[in-house]
Amino acid sequence: MADANEFRSRVMDLESPIRDAKNAASLLHHQLDRHFTRTHEALTKNPCYWYLSSEDVDDLIFTARLVSKLVRETITKWEGALEVME
Secondary structure (H helix, E strand, C coil), X not given: CHHHHHHHHHHHCCHHHHHHHHHHHHHHHHHHHHHHCCXXXXXXXXXXXXXXXXXXXXXXXXXXXXXXXXHHHHHHHHHHHXXXXX
């Protein structure tokens, strides 16, 4: 019974990391949508090219790494919860 209670507790502890990862993925989607669904032809003189400022690139990389970190942390916590049941 203690294992079941510990498992339940660990699964419940996953709620915040899952929501954080979901929100970070949503932010990344918004950034990608904002930068790559509109034309940058006025700046690039070519409809096939996009323009990203250094700040835009930094924001995209930061958000992508944040998503990756949060997903890895969530998976680690999930695996920890599963170990309780073994």
